Amino acid sequence: xxxxxxxxxxxxxxxxxxxxxxxxxxxxxxxxxxxxxxxxxxxxxxxxxxxxxxxxxxxxxxxxxxxxxxxxxxxx
Amino acid sequence: xxxxxxxxxxxxxxxxxxxxxxxxxxxxxxxxxxxxxxxxxxxxxxxxxxxxxxxxxxxxxxxxxxxxxxxxxxxxxxxxxxxxxxxxxxxxxxxxxxxxxxxxxxxxxxxxxxxxxxxxxxxxxxxxxxxxxxxxxxxxxxxxxxxxxxxxxxx
Numbered sequence: 001x002x003x004x005x006x007x008x009x010x011x012x013x014x015x016x017x018x019x020x021x022x023x024x025x026x027x028x029x030x031x032x033x034x035x036x037x038x039x040x041x042x043x044x045x046x047x048x049x050x051x052x053x054x055x056x057x058x059x060x061x062x063x064x065x066x067x068x069x070x071x072x073x074x075x076x
Numbered sequence: 077x078x079x080x081x082x083x084x085x086x087x088x089x090x091x092x093x094x095x096x097x098x099x100x101x102x103x104x105x106x107x108x109x110x111x112x113x114x115x116x117x118x119x120x121x122x123x124x125x126x127x128x129x130x131x132x133x134x135x136x137x138x139x140x141x142x143x144x145x146x147x148x149x150x151x152x153x154x155x156x157x158x159x160x161x162x163x164x165x166x167x168x169x170x171x172x173x174x175x176x177x178x179x180x181x182x183x184x185x186x187x188x189x190x191x192x193x194x195x196x197x198x199x200x201x202x203x204x205x206x207x208x209x210x211x212x213x214x215x216x217x218x219x220x221x222x223x224x225x226x227x228x229x230x231x
Contacts, residue, residue: 046208047208050102050104050190051103053190053216054102054103054105054135054206056180057190058133061136066181069122069136069179069187070118070122072187072220072222073121073122073138073142073222074120
């Protein structure tokens with residue numbers, strides 16, 4: 001992983017079309033401004049991971065698996 | 077009473093007031109904004125979250141407290157506003173809101189529950205939201221353990 005130190009007001013370029021500017025730094029957070037073409041999707045990673053997990057969870061589950069899971073939880 | 081054809085429950089009759097509105101859908105299923113919760117005696121404590129847009133879209137969920145009795149729900153101001161909850165205090169799980177973890181069942185792997193991004197449902201206003209917990213210790217894929225296994229862990 002490339003690691004860089006930057007100050008508020010500094011920028012990074014990724015390729016020729018994506019610019020990330022450090023707008024503000026606080027003790028717990030950084031505020032970023034991102035300039036990118038419309039074709040580039042920008043997502044917070046946790047939203048991406050949630051989406052991936054939702055898509056996996058939505059897959060068909062057979063009745064046997066449901067009753068096995070119920071049996072596992074029934075001991076609660 | 078309206079009804080909706082479902083893949084798993086056949087024709088499902090429901091009371092219009094029982095529908096949960098998810099104004100933003102959920103990530104990956106943004107267009108699904110209306111869900112029903114289906115509970116069956118034989119599959120307690122599981123809760124089925126049935127989309128009212130697609131008959132075949134039905135998530136299996138479990139109350140977060142079943143998976144982790146110490147689970148602490150923390151909603152930020154934005155989440156509270158989206159859920160039409162007063163901003164002054166955190167809602168009580170089981171009274172003001174239901175908090176459900178979506179379950180993933182994959183072959184040959186223990187089932188997991190998503191404790192990092194649970195569904196939170198305002199039981200009074202019938203509004204739902206999939207939140208993302210700030211606390212990164214909660215996993216997107218928390219293995220579901222039975223009571224026996226939990227007891228062994230706490231020894």
